Amino acid sequence: MRVLIVLALIISDVTVHASICELCACRQYSAIEYLGESVDCSYTNPVLFNIQDSLPNMVYSLDLSSNNLSDISNSYLYQSKYMKELILSNNKISRIESNVLQLPELTKLDLSNNKLEFIDKDVFNDIKKLEYLNIANNRFTTFTRLAFHHLSNLNQIILDNNNIGPSLRQTNLFDRSGFGLTHKIKDISMSGINLNIVPDNFFLEVYDLRRLTISNNNLTDIFEIPFTLEYLDLSDNPIEEISSEDFDLPALKVLKLNNLGITEVPDYVFTDLHGLKKLELERNKNLTEFSMLSFGREVLEDADDFTLEELSLSGSRIRRLGERLAEPFGQLVKLDLQGNPWVCDCNIVWLKRLQIPERDYDHLRCRSPRPLYNARVFELPDSYFVCASDRHLTAFSVAAIGFCVILAFIAVWFFLVVPKWHSRGTELGHTSPIVRYRILSSFYSTPL
Structure with a gap:
């Protein structure tokens, strides 16, 4: 069915009325606070985006990631009174038209891993309930081309791997004349933004920040x-x-x-x-x-x-x-x-x-x-x-024991051997002096 619909769209340039769930995976999403459809159109041929049929009546989430999209322009896909999540990550988006996102209930927007250098402030005009924004791995270099003044409910933002660090030395994230992040922000990620220094009192006006990721900087x-x-x-x-x-x-x-x-x-x-x-x-x-x-x-x-x-x-x-x-x-x-x-x-x-x-x-x-x-x-x-001191002590003990053994051996040697020599010496001592004495006596007794 998917192949037939795609071929029909390529061959003819007429408007096709088909359910998006025939091309994408639609699943029931159920939670205490919300009941609706979760639509997964990731890795889908972009030709489907010419379909002029509406989304499911109660769509909760729409995933359009990994589709080689180059821009976000007017489409029924971005018009819903109920949608809570829109995932546009891993595309080639370099432009978002102003006022194209007609999503008044949207709370989560993922634009990570694209080619964005600029987002007009009017892009956020009709998504004022947005709480989560991910623009990591884009091409932003300054907040003069990126402002969040309309996002009064935003509490989590991911800015990772954009070269915005140098601009933060002159412009505060929470300055209304600058980026305009709400003071209600609770979670900021600024990993890999080429940040060398955080100015004094940079977070002074943020009274409820709970999570801060500022890794992979200088x-x-x-x-x-x-x-x-x-x-x-x-x-x-x-x-x-x-x-x-x-x-x-x-x-x-x-x-x-x-x-x-x-x-x-x-x-x-x-x-x-x-x-x-x-x-x-x-x-x-x-x-x-x-x-x-x-x-x-x-x-x-x-x-x-x-x-x-x-x-x-x-x-x-x-x-x-x-x-x-x-x-x-x-x-x-x-x-x-x-x-x-x-x-x-x-x-x-x-x-x-x-x-x-x-x-x-x-x-x-x-x-x-x-x-x-x-x-x-x-x-x-x-x-x-075993510690080195213990090893030294062990070596000393071995040496001491060896020395004692040698002393004992010498003592035994004196005890067993010396008396024998003493006995022989005694015998010689009793004999020799007598002989010498007799010789001497005979010498003096000889008449002259």
């Missing part, structure tokens, strides 16, 4: 972070230092610090993160030190108030961890320490007492000492984990 210092955040991703930035002053974020639940330039996790750096549930410190190639006091002193003695559930230190350069971390680490649901050059001595044998699933310790291996190179930590007997 930030060298941690900026003033909104204290309302629950999720923060600073990964893949050349940040060289972190401190407790950076993270005064009582509501934060997830913190990602992967692939930074840091060399240590210092004392008390995470003590103010009272609600933290997940912490990632992965692929930090310069990270060699993880302080026992990074979560504070109290949790080392009593971990009842330790909220962290997941911790990953994988793929860094940490060689040792203090044994006093056994108390808080023992409370974790997930702990990943794989891919570090561990020194397998008495200082890390305590790790084997932690309840780490097998899938999370296959690459938890020794780098040194040399005899244990690449051995799995959890497969080694405890007796193999």
Whole structure:
């Protein structure tokens, strides 16, 4: 049926009245707040978009992704009183006509992975209920060609991989004369936008921001972070230092610090993160030190108030961890320490007492000492984990024992051998003087 309809459309240039569900996958969408059709027209020949039939009466979602569309122009596909989601990702869209989106109930619009350089402000005139906008992986370079003034209900925006970082140094995202993002925004993703610095007070007017992704940029210092955040991703930035002053974020639940330039996790750096549930410190190639006091002193003695559930230190350069971390680490649901050059001595044998699933310790291996190179930590007997001082003590003990054995041997030798020589010497001592005396006497007794 699909092939016949497509051929008919190619051959004739007449208007065809056909249900879109004959060409696309239509599924019933059911939720407490909404009942309608979900229409999937992804990877479909664009010829179908000449069809002049209407969408299902109660369409909830329309997916037009991966269709090589080059522009968004007037079409029944973009006219619906009920549509909630429109997905136009993975096309070649470079232009969207003004006022073409007649979708008053639309809450989600995905325009990612296209060729957009400009969106006229009038494009959003009739989608004022929009809550989610994804324009990642396009060709935007400045917000003078991108404005969100009409989107008063927008609470999530994804700007990833557009070269807009330089323009943010002059224009604030929330400035009405600039990009005009609503102050109600809750979720912003700005990964890979070529951002070198976040100006002071950049987020000052955002009073309810919950999630911020600002990874894969060129930030060298941690900026003033909104204290309302629950999720923060600073990964893949050349940040060289972190401190407790950076993270005064009582509501934060997830913190990602992967692939930074840091060399240590210092004392008390995470003590103010009272609600933290997940912490990632992965692929930090310069990270060699993880302080026992990074979560504070109290949790080392009593971990009842330790909220962290997941911790990953994988793929860094940490060689040792203090044994006093056994108390808080023992409370974790997930702990990943794989891919570090561990020194397998008495200082890390305590790790084997932690309840780490097998899938999370296959690459938890020794780098040194040399005899244990690449051995799995959890497969080694405890007796193999010997410190250098213990080895020196053992060598000294062996040497002392050997010395004592030699002394004992010498003592036995004196006890068994010397008396025999003494006896022979005694016998010679009684004989020789008499002989000499007799000779001497005879010499003097000879008459002159």
